Amino acid sequence: MAPIPVIAVFDVGKTNKKLFLFDESYHIVFERSARFNETVDEDGFACENLEALRLSVYDSLAEVGRLKEFDIKAVNFSAYGASFVYLDENGKAIAPLYNYLKPYPEDIKKQFYDTYGDEAQVAFETASPALESLNSGLQLYRIKHQKPELFKKIKHALHLPQYLSYLVSGEEVSDMTSIGCHTALWDFEKNDYHDWVKKEGIADIFAPVVPADHVSSPVISNKHYKVGIGLHDSSAALIPYLASFNEPFILLSTGTWSISLNPFDQSPLTAEELAADCLNYIQYKGKPVKASRLFSGHEYDQGIKQIAEKYGQNTIKYRNLAYDDNPQEDDVKAYYDLVKNLIAKQKISTGYVLKNAPVKRIFVDGGFGKNSVFMHLLAAAFPDIEVYAASMAQATAMGTALAIHHKWNSRPIPNDLISLKYYSAAGQKV
Structure with missing residues (x-):
């Protein structure tokens, strides 16, 4: 019997990390769920265990790749938003995956709005209610002004779905479903990064934006996969x-x-x-x-x-x-x-x-x-x-x-x- 053509989808939530195989009629033919213990950042605040997540993607993909009844044609990823992975020039993660629930420093917050306009104005221009760390752009602003040495080492900041894709594709890209979701990064009227993002030099560490249906075709274990860029x-x-x-x-x-x-x-x-x-x-x-x-x-x-x-x-x-x-x-x-x-x-x-x-x-x-x-x-x-x-x-x-x-x-x-x-x-x- 010929193996069933399928797509593998990693669906990464805050609590559950799931892997599904869908056949060509979008029936689920395989699923697996896992939970990882959280770790803590340098301030002792709970955050995602990024290394465990990274290894899980590789191990899980290798495992389903060995299943003879399935022929994996493609891989894609979805994950929760408001979370960045910071990569150095070698493509290695160099900071924790900071939790979007982490309290935002009042002095940094005041400095930001004193410089770029009041909360209501920035919220209106970016279509993002003022949500502190849930505005992922403000996480980058905090790093630049609180941890300047770390900021200097960041070559690319990838939202979590695109980081997961990068692990498999080796391609560093940005995606509008992540950029455009309460990040305070995007000026909806200008259809471009907001002025504050450019003035702070933060736009320079974002990878190129590509369409949501973009795929790369890496060779993994002597097999070509179509790899999507990940979605919010x-x-x-x-x-x-x-x-x-x-x-x-x-x-x-x-x-x-x-x-x-x-x-x-x-x-x-x-x-x-x-x-x-x-x-x-x-x-x-x-x-x-x-x-x-x-x-x-x-x-x-x-x-x-x-x-x-x-x-x-x-x-x-x-x-x-x-x-x-x-x-x-x-x-x-x-x-x-x-x-x-x-x-x-x-x-x-x-x-x-x-x-x-x-x-x-x-x-x-x-x-x-x-x-x-x-x-x-x-x-x-x-x-x-x-x-x-x-x-x-x-x-x-x-x-x-x-x-x-x-x-x-x-x-x-x-x-x-x-x-x-x-x-x-x-x-x-x-």
């Missing part, structure tokens, strides 16, 4: 939807955060939207994606714990409730009040990215898409828009594979990548 995970998760639907839509990606993504709204962010935690991503074809964030998954988890404790119930009861127009039990009424409160906030949050594009559908993926009560109430909150629960296996990894589809896959993109369940505004699931 939030942008990768949107790709299956862009590949499947042409009519304007919003993707509501739910987890700890509920993020409303509108890839059909290219209007500049307003001061009001930035203050409400909106931002712009740049999707894999280079266009802006307006996004708004709500900490609703966290609020939901805390809320059901409180209800369960008050009424002596298990939280599982509420996660699996079927929708009821007229709930009777006191604890269930309290649960409905919690979800209604979240929906009211979600309507405002999603509303920020609905203003400037004629959206016909909202797709909900992640945890809330499986919540019957949430989905019925969301449909009622948006009676003029079709609301669907969407599901697929590993959207981020699949999107990462789809980004270089035409470079490795001879078949057309399947039309059944995503399963949809419609919820009507009247509360009747169809």
Whole structure:
């Protein structure tokens, strides 16, 4: 039996590091998950174990390369954002992978905004809410002014997805899905690095920007692979939807955060939207994606714990409730009040990215898409828009594979990548 042609995708999250093999129909035919213990930086703050991650990429790729039932045609990578790897002239990492949760020095922060304008101005120009270390560009500014000797040794700063690609391809490049996501690096109006990036000499240590579907063809163990450049995970998760639907839509990606993504709204962010935690991503074809964030998954988890404790119930009861127009039990009424409160906030949050594009559908993926009560109430909150629960296996990894589809896959993109369940505004699931 001939080996199955596949693409290998490394999906690197803060907690779980996953490897998937997708066949040409984008079915997962192999998967592996690992966790690494964190290490600490020179200040004792927890950070990614970069060496363990590096070795894992090589070991895992060698392992699946030995599997006789698969023929690996291509490799690509997705990873979390706001994280740089700093390489010297020999291509070696010379600093920790600093944690984007690390507190930002107040004196460096003041110096930056005193020099380049107030927070609101920089946020507006870069479509990046002021998020300190989560603005990865400010991590580089901190290094330049706090650790100038280290800064002088940096030849290239690669966002984490591009570093992972570099490990296999040997090619140092930059990618717009990473540059354009709350980094404070990119001037969306000028479509170029912001002036502060150039004035600080930081633009000089970025590798050339290449398209998201760019591949290199290194020879590994006497075999040619097509190697993608890597993608920011939030942008990768949107790709299956862009590949499947042409009519304007919003993707509501739910987890700890509920993020409303509108890839059909290219209007500049307003001061009001930035203050409400909106931002712009740049999707894999280079266009802006307006996004708004709500900490609703966290609020939901805390809320059901409180209800369960008050009424002596298990939280599982509420996660699996079927929708009821007229709930009777006191604890269930309290649960409905919690979800209604979240929906009211979600309507405002999603509303920020609905203003400037004629959206016909909202797709909900992640945890809330499986919540019957949430989905019925969301449909009622948006009676003029079709609301669907969407599901697929590993959207981020699949999107990462789809980004270089035409470079490795001879078949057309399947039309059944995503399963949809419609919820009507009247509360009747169809």
